[in-house]
Amino acid sequence: MEEQVTKEILKKVRQVEVRTSRLVNDTLAGNYQSVFKGRGMNFDEVREYVPGDEIRTIDWNVTARTGVPHIKKFTEERELTIMLLIDISGSGDFGSGASSKREIMAELGSVLAFSAVRNNDKVGLLLFSDFVELYIPPKKGRSHILRLIREILFFQPRGRKTDLIVALDFVNEVAKRKCVTFLISDLCLPGDFEKGLAALQPKLQVSNSRHDLISMIVSDPREHSLPDVGSLTLEDAESGAQVELDTSDPAVRRGYAELAAGRKKILHKVIRSAGVDLLDLSTDESYVPPLLNFFGNRRRRNSR
Numbered sequence: 605m606e607e608q609v610t611k612e613i614l615k616k617v618r619q620v621e622v623r624t625s626r627l628v629n630d631t632l633a634g635n636y637q638s639v640f641k642g643r644g645m646n647f648d649e650v651r652e653y654v655p656g657d658e659i660r661t662i663d664w665n666v667t668a669r670t671g672v673p674h675i676k677k678f679t680e681e682r683e684l685t686i687m688l689l690i691d692i693s694g695s696g697d698f699g700s701g702a703s704s705k706r707e708i709m710a711e712l713g714s715v716l717a718f719s720a721v722r723n724n725d726k727v728g729l730l731l732f733s734d735f736v737e738l739y740i741p742p743k744k745g746r747s748h749i750l751r752l753i754r755e756i757l758f759f760q761p762r763g764r765k766t767d768l769i770v771a772l773d774f775v776n777e778v779a780k781r782k783c784v785t786f787l788i789s790d791l792c793l794p795g796d797f798e799k800g801l802a803a804l805q806p807k808l809q810v811s812n813s814r815h816d817l818i819s820m821i822v823s824d825p826r827e828h829s830l831p832d833v834g835s836l837t838l839e840d841a842e843s844g845a846q847v848e849l850d851t852s853d854p855a856v857r858r859g860y861a862e863l864a865a866g867r868k869k870i871l872h873k874v875i876r877s878a879g880v881d882l883l884d885l886s887t888d889e890s891y892v893p894p895l896l897n898f899f900g901n902r903r904r905r906n907s908r
Contacts (some may be wrong), residue, residue, distance in 0.1 A: 616772075623711075628718045635899035636719040640684055640784055640816075650674050684725040685742045687815070688713045689771050690756060690790035693733040694764035694841035700826040702886050706819055706866055708822050708887050709788045710756040717749045720741035728783075729755060732771040733763030734794075739762060739778070765794050765842045768804055772811045784816045791821050794842055797867055801874045818881045821871070825888050828864045830857045 615752075628636075650666050653673035663708065666674040690713050696884035700718050720727045721744060728742035729752045736760055742750060785850060793800035811817045830836070830851045839846045849856050868884075875882050885891045 627715060627892065628722060635896060636723060637905070639845075639899050639902045640725075684720070684723075685779070685781065685784050686716065686720040686725055686727045687730065687742065687775055687779060687785045688716060688727065688752070688756075688784060689730045689732065689787045689789075690761060691733070691768075691771075691774060691791075692731050692737060692761045692790070693766040693767060694761075695766065695790055695792040696822075697826075698824055698841060699887050700824050701900060703887050705790050705822045705824055705887055707724055708885065708891065709790075710753070710822060710898055712788055712822070712885070713756050713786075713892060714753050717752055717892075721746060721749050727752060728779075730771060730775060731755065731761070732767070732774075733761045734765035734767040735763055735770055736774050737761050737763065739774070741750070741778075742783075742838065766792060768793075769807050772807045776811060776814055779815065782815055784818070786818050786820060788820045788822065790823055791819075791840065798870065801870060805874050805878050808875065808880050812879050818883070819875050820883045820885060822885045822887065825886060828868070829861045832857065 650663050651674065653662060653667075653675050657675050659674040663674045663676045690709055692706065695706055696709060699705060699707065717727045724744065726742035726744050727749060729738070729740040730736060731738040738755060740755065766789070768791070770785070779785075792803070795806070808817065808819075830849070832851055834850070834852050835848060836851050837846055837848050849860070851857055872882060872884070881898070881902065883891075883894055885894055
């Protein structure tokens with residue numbers, strides 16, 4: 605039985621690898637590399653000065669020792685550290701279509717991980733609910749990426765709720781050097797939504813100032829509008845709270861949609877006011893066009 609489970613896990617990981625690596629190679633190949641830059645310049649070699657070289661690059665020690673002007677030559681440091689912060693709280697299990705929010709978040713993490721390893725970058729993983737469930741330090745290589753994908757897909761969380769602040773604080777503590785941090789979540793905050801956002805905003809600002817923070821929000825269409833299916837019981841996947849709604853009443857459906865739209869507007873405003881890039885994704889639409897659009901916008905912004 606255990607052997608069969610292991611085979612199924614490996615099969616699923618392999619399927620995700622084939623699908624996402626093909627996407628990276630065929631569609632995202634140049635976009636990732638053109639958008640994310642390394643930390644700076646690495647010293648390469650010393651060579652003799654030729655007219656037109658930048659005077660500020662002269663190596664005065666070598667020049668004094670040889671009696672001939674020499675300059676330092678540098679190359680751009682391409683290597684990055686990518687941190688994937690993935691929400692595995694109970695609300696991620698919901699999906700009204702073919703894929704749940706967690707499945708989409710897992711595939712996003714896989715795409716980003718393969719894009720990173722293709723460019724020889726390190727990738728680390730943090731899975732969180734209302735506490736840090738799993739942390740895997742950044743490393744390179746295909747076998748490391750396959751391990752990350754396996755954990756993203758099959759890790760069984762102990763917590764059901766969400767605490768984004770715990771996740772951000774943890775990364776700020778363990779990541780001593782600047783990294784590109786992808787926060788992948790449905791951002792379903794427990795308790796008072798607006799109070800939770802008010803507490804989250806300064807943490808987003810701090811994390812973005814230390815690292816390059818990008819927020820990817822994955823939602824489901826049923827979280828924004830209700831179908832007309834009569835009496836319906838809705839349950840909060842994280843708290844277990846239930847509410848009964850008569851979806852045949854247009855006023856109920858309209859009120860639900862207006863509440864969802866209002867929350868979304870506030871959420872986007874808080875994230876953007878913290879200076880954090882935002883991708884808004886849905887389980888019923890391909891994430892590829894928004895991802896390409898994000899890369900394009902960011903590349904244009906970097907070139908200004």
